[in-house]
Amino acid sequence: MKSSLKKLIALVGMTVLAVSSLHAQDSGALVEALVKKGVLTDQEGEEIRADLTKEYATTSAGKLNVSSHITQLKLYGDGRLRYEYVGQEGQNNGQNNSHNWRARYRIRVGADYVFTDNFKAGFELESSTDNDSANQSFGNGFGKSSINVGLIYLQYKPWDFVTLTGGKMKNPLYTTDLVWDADINPEGAAEVFSWDINDQFTIGVTAAQFNYTENSDSAGLTGSSSSKMLDSWIYAGQLPMTYKFSKDIKATFAPGFMTTTGNNGSTIVTGSPSITNTVSATNLNVITAPGDVQFKLFNQKTKFYWDLAYNMSGESRVHQTYGIVNQNNSLEDSVAWLVGLQVGDNKKKGDWLVGVDFRQTGLGAVDPNLADSDFGNGNLNQQGVKIRTGYNFTDFLQGNITYFNTWNYKENIATTGQTPNNVSGLNGVNATSRLQLDVVWKF
Amino acid sequence: MKLKSLLAMVLACATAIGSVHAEKLVIKGSDTLGAKLVPQLAEQFKAANPGTTFEIAAEGSTTGIAAIIDGTADIGMSSRRAKSTEVSSAVAAGKNLKPIIVAYDGIAILVSANNPIKGLTKKQVEQIFTGDVTDWSAVGGKPGPISIYTRNTSSGTYSDFKELAMKKRDYAGSAQKLAGNEQIASEVGKNANGIGYVGLAYDKAAGTKVVPIEGAIPTVASVQGKSYPYARPTFYYTNGDATGIAAKFVAFTLSPAGQKTVTSVGFVPIK
Numbered sequence: 001m002k003s004s005l006k007k008l009i010a011l012v013g014m015t016v017l018a019v020s021s022l023h024a025q026d027s028g029a030l031v032e033a034l035v036k037k038g039v040l041t042d043q044e045g046e047e048i049r050a051d052l053t054k055e056y057a058t059t060s061a062g063k064l065n066v067s068s069h070i071t072q073l074k075l076y077g078d079g080r081l082r083y084e085y086v087g088q089e090g091q092n093n094g095q096n097n098s099h100n101w102r103a104r105y106r107i108r109v110g111a112d113y114v115f116t117d118n119f120k121a122g123f124e125l126e127s128s129t130d131n132d133s134a135n136q137s138f139g140n141g142f143g144k145s146s147i148n149v150g151l152i153y154l155q156y157k158p159w160d161f162v163t164l165t166g167g168k169m170k171n172p173l174y175t176t177d178l179v180w181d182a183d184i185n186p187e188g189a190a191e192v193f194s195w196d197i198n199d200q201f202t203i204g205v206t207a208a209q210f211n212y213t214e215n216s217d218s219a220g221l222t223g224s225s226s227s228k229m230l231d232s233w234i235y236a237g238q239l240p241m242t243y244k245f246s247k248d249i250k251a252t253f254a255p256g257f258m259t260t261t262g263n264n265g266s267t268i269v270t271g272s273p274s275i276t277n278t279v280s281a282t283n284l285n286v287i288t289a290p291g292d293v294q295f296k297l298f299n300q301k302t303k304f305y306w307d308l309a310y311n312m313s314g315e316s317r318v319h320q321t322y323g324i325v326n327q328n329n330s331l332e333d334s335v336a337w338l339v340g341l342q343v344g345d346n347k348k349k350g351d352w353l354v355g356v357d358f359r360q361t362g363l364g365a366v367d368p369n370l371a372d373s374d375f376g377n378g379n380l381n382q383q384g385v386k387i388r389t390g391y392n393f394t395d396f397l398q399g400n401i402t403y404f405n406t407w408n409y410k411e412n413i414a415t416t417g418q419t420p421n422n423v424s425g426l427n428g429v430n431a432t433s434r435l436q437l438d439v440v441w442k443f
Numbered sequence: 444m445k446l447k448s449l450l451a452m453v454l455a456c457a458t459a460i461g462s463v464h465a466e467k468l469v470i471k472g473s474d475t476l477g478a479k480l481v482p483q484l485a486e487q488f489k490a491a492n493p494g495t496t497f498e499i500a501a502e503g504s505t506t507g508i509a510a511i512i513d514g515t516a517d518i519g520m521s522s523r524r525a526k527s528t529e530v531s532s533a534v535a536a537g538k539n540l541k542p543i544i545v546a547y548d549g550i551a552i553l554v555s556a557n558n559p560i561k562g563l564t565k566k567q568v569e570q571i572f573t574g575d576v577t578d579w580s581a582v583g584g585k586p587g588p589i590s591i592y593t594r595n596t597s598s599g600t601y602s603d604f605k606e607l608a609m610k611k612r613d614y615a616g617s618a619q620k621l622a623g624n625e626q627i628a629s630e631v632g633k634n635a636n637g638i639g640y641v642g643l644a645y646d647k648a649a650g651t652k653v654v655p656i657e658g659a660i661p662t663v664a665s666v667q668g669k670s671y672p673y674a675r676p677t678f679y680y681t682n683g684d685a686t687g688i689a690a691k692f693v694a695f696t697l698s699p700a701g702q703k704t705v706t707s708v709g710f711v712p713i714k
Contacts (some may be wrong), residue, residue, distance in 0.1 A: 036669070042713070043677060046542045049524070054539070065528045068602075070612055117573075148518045311644035 028052065035267075069116050076440045077109035082135065085435040088377055103138040110151060118158060124151035124185075132181040132373045140403070153183050153267065163192040172206055174240045174254035175308040176290050177372035178338045178359055184370060186210040186234070203241045212281055232262030232281040238288075253291035260284040284318035284367055285308065300415040301345045305357075309336040312366035322363065333409060336365035340386075346400075351392040358385050360409050374436070376406040379429045383409045400438040407431040458566040459487075466688045469506055471500045472507015473599050473625045475548065475642040476677055480708045481520060487704060488695050495688060501623075504599025506571025511537050511680050517689040519680035522548065522642070523599035539642045539683040545696050547711035550604055550673040551646035552654045553628060555635045558583065560584045562655040568608050571638060574615025591618040592639035600624075604640055605671045640645030640673075644709030677710070 017360050028049055035045040036324045066073055087099040110124030126134035136145040152168035153439030165172065171180055172190040188211045192202035212232040238256030245251070257261040262281035292305035311317060314334025340357025360373065368380050376382030392398045408430055470481060478501050485497040500506070507519030515687055523558045525533075525540050529687075533540045552568060554560060563571075563582060570576040580586040593614055594601040601620075605611055615693050621627050624645035631637040632650030646653050653660050656672055665671035685693045695701050702712040 043544050046524075046544055046678075050530075050540065050542050053525070053527050053530045054534060057527055057534050063461070065531075068605075068611065071611070 007313065022344040046233070069310070070113050071116055072112075073116035074112040074350070075109075076111070076443070077107070079439060080106040081442045082106070083437045085433070086377065087433045088429055089431040090429060104135045105138065106134040106136070108134055108150065110164075118156060120155040120157070122151060122153055122155075123149065126150035131185075131369070132183045134183065145186060161193055163194075164169055165190045165192070172208055173236055173238055173256065174206075174252065174290060176305065176422045178307040178336055178361070179286070179288055179290075179309050179366050179371045180370050181248070183373075188233070200244045201241070202243075204239070206236075206238040206240060206256070208236040209295040210236070214260065226359050230262055232260060234258055234260050234281075248296045249294065251291065251293045253289070256288045258284075258286050258288065280321055281367070281369075282321050283311070283364070285312040285315040286366065287312065300343050303342045305342070306339045307337065309366050310334055311362075311365050314362065318366035322361075324363075327352055332360075333362040333364045336371075344390075346390045346392050346398055347395075349392050349394050352389045354386075355389070356385060356387045359396070361408065374402075374434055375404055377429065377434065379432070381409045382406040382429070382432070384432075396443065397439070398442045400436070400440065402434075404432065404434040406433075448651075466494060466500060466679040467496045467520070468688050468692055469498045469510075469516045470520060471502070471510040471516040472516045472518075472615065472680075473504040473522045473677065474501045474594075475504075475598075475600055475644075476520040476625060477501025478625065480546065480705060482700050482712060483618075483703055483704050483708060484692075484696055488692055491695075492688075492691070501642075503595065503597030504602075505597040507539065508680055511540060511682055512538050514538075514682070517681070518685070518692065521599050521678045521680055523603045524673065524678070525680065526602075534582070541681050541683055543679045543681065543685075544676045544713055545693075546702075546713060547664040547666050548677050549643045549671050549711070550600060550607065550640050551643060551661045551676065552638065552640055552647060552673075553631045553648070553651045554638050554654055555631060556650050556652045557635045558584060558652070560654060562658060564657055565608065568656060569610060569612070569674055569708075571620070572604070572609055572614055573612045574617060577615075577617075587636040588635050590637045591615055591639060592630050593618045593620055594624075594627065595620040595622055597627050599704075600640065600642065603675055604673070607675065608640075619629045634709055642709075643711065648683055661709050663706075664699060674711075 031040065031045045031048050031052075034040045040048070064073075068076040082104040083101070084104060085099070085101050088097065090097050105127070107127045108124055110122060112120065112122040118192045127136050127145045127147060127150075128134045129146070129148050134150065144155055149168065151170065151223055153165055153169040155163060155165045157163050166189045168185050168187045169190060171182075171184065171186055172192050173180065186208070188209045190206065190208040192204065192206050194202060196202050201387050205352050209277035210233065212234050215231055236256060237256035238254050240252065242252045260281045287310045288308065290305070290307040292303050294301065294303045294304060311334045318333050331360055336359065338357050338359030340355060342353065342355035344353035345351045359375065361376070363381040365380070368378055371378070371380075375386060376384065384404065386402065386404050388400065388402040390398055448647075463521070468485075470477070470485075477499055481501075482497075482499055485499065489495050489497070501520070502519035504519075504523050506675040507516065507521050508525050508529050510516035511519040512529065513536070521542075524542065530540055552563065558579070560579065560583060567576070567582045571582065572591060572593070574591075575580055577589055578586060579589055591614070593604070596602075604612070619630070621630065622638075624641040627639040627650070628641050628645050628648030628651055631639045632648055638654075641648075643666070646661070658706070659665050661670045661671045661674065679693055681689060681693070681695070696705075702714065705712045
């Protein structure tokens, strides 16, 4: 009787293993329970356990040798093929007009490790060195692209309400691409605190110290005060709060402030977009106020979202950083804002999503090295729309279409003797359009 | 050419004659089993099987399982189950790790006989060995820094204790790693602020006392009844079913005579 039962247990265990190797431990618990109840002897239990472990060892997961201090390991990645149109209308009777169709690709692979003792770490490798994009263009004589480090972070959670992160990390700030391009992984340290006041209300404090540019300390000892190459840091603070009105309705608001240290010598070289590659990290003291309201519309997940950025030093940035000394500065130059609506979701097979937003970005409002590199081709003093739609063909494969159309926010920004709109951060752009056709697969 | 053939024949004959007259059993692994129990079993077995010789190396369970995988031992002693990575290595090497429960053990928590502590909870044991608690006053003892003594990383007891008592968390960085049960008992006996763990066969060292855990101490009854929280089986590992002299030794260990020795040494018999 016991022998037959033993075979049955082994059979059940093997079947479970066949379905998923991760269930080996579950079978172990079953064996343990049967031993405790006296159905199996300890020796029979050990033999079944050994057989299960042996079967598990022949699976892919069983061949991985993961350290005992790692309690969870997640491997992830995605690939993307893109066909893209980029058009630009320049100032001066079309002198700077351009348009181009190109095929691009992106690959990202990464791993998240959860350690014992409330630690977590991760890394991601990407196919580009740009801070705000992992794209590479096809058509380079079949040349190969390099693989670069996109994320490398260590996280510690001493208590449930505190998360401390150091390294190159996912942006810990609640934000939109009006201020932070979603592909940027900032570097430095972040402290995130979050408290559930009750079942409906959550409030938090986020602080971040990002090392924006690193310059030789000895270089900072020479030269005039304005040309010393100081390190540049971004210090940001935010008070995110979320209120759940009901199961399907919740609102989030995250007022915050970010300031950038540095001087005219602290130039930023991001690589993308190349046209804004030397804008100093000066005169940026930006109040931000992003938020969203999520609800159901025709039984579809819907999100109304917004962002607002006001640079308290916007006038100085326009005059000093961009050198437009005789421009009549106005509030428009210091403010950027967007409002948008997104309907649907794109997580599982059959999901679809449609979204649209409109934004205006003043010349001195935000840092062009951080804002979305696709809207206005990364330039400032632009206003326009971003329209996107997506469909999940399978759980892992989706198609997306995104369209940007932008035009000048203010006309003829220039100082005496300059070509209109030809300063850094504008680069002579009058209007842009961009169409992206994407196929994305996740693994 | 003829000389080489002659030498080969001579060597073959010598090997055959040697194997008839002296059967050697190589046993490697756990210090918990290999320091006392297995040597005593070996002596008794030799008395009944003249001509049998033993080579016993007690350097930790990891070395015992590794010896079965690489074929350098007939029996691997282990105070823990083989890890999935070890099973994977065995499969890759064409070996089949077969566990045989030979005795039960209770991991006793030892402190100095002068320590006034009357008992600990499982949570307190976890806190002490992980370093969450560093002073005896935090667990009801006399104020003083806690000195932790553990086995080294090749020990089965080292990893078993992590699993049984520490929710698989890491040991405190201050923990001192020692080679065997006897060394731990000795150090704890000399240190009024010391704490360590040993197998049941080593819990009567001078200057030490066993601390009840949730009111239970390791005894034959509490280990067999699985009421003591840190009870565990101990194993021989063989490559598939043991054969030859190894099979005889396994059978002897499980026999009433062998299990009597298990009891006399301080372990808990399987029946």
